[in-house]
Amino acid sequence: MDSSRRPFREFDDSQDAVSLRLARRVVRGLSLSMRQVVLAPGSRSAPLAYALAEAEDLGALRVHVRIDERSAAFTALGIAMDSGAPAGVVTTSGTAAGELLPAMMEADLAGVPLVAITADRPEELHGTGANQTTWQQGMFASRVRDEIHLEQAETRLEPESRDDMLSAETQVALLMRQAVEARGGGPGPVHLNIGLADPLVPQDLDGGSDPAQQRWARRPILDESQRRRMHRDAGRPLEQLHSQELLGRLGEEERQAAREQIRRGLAAAQQLDAGVPSVVVMGHDAPPEAFTLAAELGQPVLAEPTSGAFDARTAAVDGAVPAHRMLLPAPEGSPAGELARRIRRVVVAGRPTLSRPVQQLLRRADVEVLQYAPAPLPWSDERLSRRTEADLDAVRRFLGSAPEGWRDAWAAAGTTALRRMRAILETEPRLTSVRTAAAVAERVRTSLLLGSSSVIRDVDLAADLGGVLGEGPGAAAMDASAGRGPIRALRGLSGIDGNVSAASGIAIARDRRVTALVGDLTFLHDLNALLIPSGEQAPSVDVVVVNDGGGAIFDQLEHGEVGRRSGRAAQVERLFGTPQTADLQALAAGHGVEHRLVTNLGQLDAALAHPDDRLGLRVIEVRTDRTGLRDLHARLAAVVDD
Numbered sequence: 001m002d003s004s005r006r007p008f009r010e011f012d013d014s015q016d017a018v019s020l021r022l023a024r025r026v027v028r029g030l031s032l033s034m035r036q037v038v039l040a041p042g043s044r045s046a047p048l049a050y051a052l053a054e055a056e057d058l059g060a061l062r063v064h065v066r067i068d069e070r071s072a073a074f075t076a077l078g079i080a081m082d083s084g085a086p087a088g089v090v091t092t093s094g095t096a097a098g099e100l101l102p103a104m105m106e107a108d109l110a111g112v113p114l115v116a117i118t119a120d121r122p123e124e125l126h127g128t129g130a131n132q133t134t135w136q137q138g139m140f141a142s143r144v145r146d147e148i149h150l151e152q153a154e155t156r157l158e159p160e161s162r163d164d165m166l167s168a169e170t171q172v173a174l175l176m177r178q179a180v181e182a183r184g185g186g187p188g189p190v191h192l193n194i195g196l197a198d199p200l201v202p203q204d205l206d207g208g209s210d211p212a213q214q215r216w217a218r219r220p221i222l223d224e225s226q227r228r229r230m231h232r233d234a235g236r237p238l239e240q241l242h243s244q245e246l247l248g249r250l251g252e253e254e255r256q257a258a259r260e261q262i263r264r265g266l267a268a269a270q271q272l273d274a275g276v277p278s279v280v281v282m283g284h285d286a287p288p289e290a291f292t293l294a295a296e297l298g299q300p301v302l303a304e305p306t307s308g309a310f311d312a313r314t315a316a317v318d319g320a321v322p323a324h325r326m327l328l329p330a331p332e333g334s335p336a337g338e339l340a341r342r343i344r345r346v347v348v349a350g351r352p353t354l355s356r357p358v359q360q361l362l363r364r365a366d367v368e369v370l371q372y373a374p375a376p377l378p379w380s381d382e383r384l385s386r387r388t389e390a391d392l393d394a395v396r397r398f399l400g401s402a403p404e405g406w407r408d409a410w411a412a413a414g415t416t417a418l419r420r421m422r423a424i425l426e427t428e429p430r431l432t433s434v435r436t437a438a439a440v441a442e443r444v445r446t447s448l449l450l451g452s453s454s455v456i457r458d459v460d461l462a463a464d465l466g467g468v469l470g471e472g473p474g475a476a477a478m479d480a481s482a483g484r485g486p487i488r489a490l491r492g493l494s495g496i497d498g499n500v501s502a503a504s505g506i507a508i509a510r511d512r513r514v515t516a517l518v519g520d521l522t523f524l525h526d527l528n529a530l531l532i533p534s535g536e537q538a539p540s541v542d543v544v545v546v547n548d549g550g551g552a553i554f555d556q557l558e559h560g561e562v563g564r565r566s567g568r569a570a571q572v573e574r575l576f577g578t579p580q581t582a583d584l585q586a587l588a589a590g591h592g593v594e595h596r597l598v599t600n601l602g603q604l605d606a607a608l609a610h611p612d613d614r615l616g617l618r619v620i621e622v623r624t625d626r627t628g629l630r631d632l633h634a635r636l637a638a639v640v641d642d
């Protein structure tokens with residue numbers, strides 16, 4: 001066979017993550033007939049992204065990164081239309097995959113070999129409430145010439161299976177043939193759905209040398225200067241950990257107060273008498289009676305921002321433990337760690353999706369978990385491993401009365417952790433995204449839409465929604481929830497698409513101003529929300545954009561680790577950070593929308609303080625830097641260490 005059409009040599013990657021190995025086989029199958037792939041960022045699709053980048057380095061195909069999947073799909077459509085060869089579009093799971101539908105419809109009727117490649121969760125995670133999980137197999141049925149689903153666990157990966165009909169590479173190659181020939185039906189779109197399981201990153205096998213060189217032993221086609229130009233902004237140096245230094249800069253009084261609170265929390269935790277040490281986890285859209293029940297039994301509540309716990313209508317915020325996400329993973333021997341270890345039962349209300357510590361708590365072998373479900377749960381089916389219970393009395397019996405001091409101990413530990421976190425955030429030289437998100441959530445009284453990605457997690461982590469700190473305009477009111485509109489988010493699939501439009505819809509439905517707090521990519525993904533036809537009344541939305549020039553969240557996931565390996569920074573920044581420098585002020589101006597740039601909390605307050613009935617759309621941009629966030633989060637996590 002002509003070697004220029006077979007860019008890959010034999011290789012052994014049997015030590016690497018299975019997800020990566022499958023992705024490499026898929027890319028090999030694709031690259032037999034595909035030269036161009038358009039990729040949109042995401043975590044589930046990460047193995048495909050890494051494998052595509054490797055293949056691009058080898059000259060097997062070209063990768064183009066786009067932020068909006070709908071645009072990515074039409075870009076691939078244009079490539080395929082013009083070249084007549086299949087072109088691929090790769091997305092993560094969830095609504096990202098749904099964004100491909102318009103281009104697939106066009107490709108169907110125009111006979112264009114567009115190849116939709118959608119990453120999916122492994123089948124066993126469907127119907128369990130796992131985040132960003134929906135049934136994607138067959139989602140383009142009746143529009144595609146052919147479709148296949150590859151499941152990591154069931155797919156042959158070894159090099160010797162290359163000629164096996166079941167091998168991933170062969171299946172993909174055959175699918176490509178269907179895109180071009182479709183058994184006489186003419187070219188058209190095909191769909192490749194792939195269930196990928198954690199871990200989703202390459203193993204650190206290379207010990208520092210260029211991973212592509214190691215794996216494939218071939219020369220990259222892009223020369224060094226081309227690559228450098230592509231990744232100009234990536235790979236800035238890391239900051240050092242200096243939490244001790246920062247804590248040292250706290251006033252002596254504050255440190256004393258913190259110590260005293262920890263001591264009190266610990267003392268309370270040690271005095272626990274009879275009773276059941278339970279907690280109530282309130283996830284997204286939790287039935288409010290779960291909150292009342294927890295209050296009645298004296299059990300602590302770990303509530304996500306969109307649980308309903310912080311709305312004026314619930315008026316029960318004072319039972320919610322601040323910064324609970326920090327407390328759960330606290331080390332053994334620390335006050336918080338001891339509390340977390342004592343938990344024996346958990347009642348889950350609503351759907352928790354925001355934090356890994358909560359998911360880990362629900363999986364703990366020494367903890368019994370019950371899901372309170374007075375109505376059918378739209379996000380789960382019989383595969384949900386925890387028991388569900390519709391009867392509140394049965395939940396009451398399961399939850400049990402708290403031991404003396406149990407809830408107070410949680411409250412003290414949470415308040416201390418929050419206070420210490422805030423001390424760190426206040427000493428940051430520049431306004432951080434975490435502090436911004438917390439400030440917006442505390443200050444606004446309109447209903448609030450929290451964008452997917454970091455903002456909602458930052459609010460979950462560091463906002464004083466219950467007003468326990470007794471400072472700042474948000475907490476000044478005796479009842480922190482007083483007058484607060486509902487806090488909402490798109491947690492069905494946690495997409496970064498359509499967030500600003502959804503806020504507009506809420507504003508229309510309520511006929512009131514809404515605040516949307518979103519990341520920059522989330523904002524840009526839905527820029528068309530600003531496009532209101534002349535003569536139409538623009539919905540009243542303050543869009544606060546935390547502009548850190550790309551996707552910050554990935555650096556806090558495992559990709560951050562990969563990016564710190566030698567030679568990987570530029571690749572990870574390109575594939576996941578997806579840096580952008582769009583001029584939001586000009587974009588807003590182009591849409592006739594007011595824009596304000598905010599650089600400190602005072603300006604943020606001023607921008608948000610205006611009469612609720614003010615009409616129209618406004619963009620409030622807060623520029624922050626995402627390079628130091630991983631370090632900042634490490635320092636924040638350390639507040640529960642002692």
Ligand SMILES: Cc1ncc(C[n+]2csc(CCOP(=O)(O)OP(=O)(O)O)c2C)c(N)n1
Nearest residue numbers: 096453454495496519520521522551552553
């Ligand atoms: C439609 C869609 N595409 C892709 C993703 C995967 N994804 C999750 S967060 C994220 C980055 C968001 O960046 P930004 O809005 O700037 O927030 P940041 O992480 O920087 O806080 C992406 C691409 C998704 N959830 N939804």
Ligand SMILES: [Mg+2]
Nearest residue numbers: 519520550552
């Ligand atoms: Mg961002």
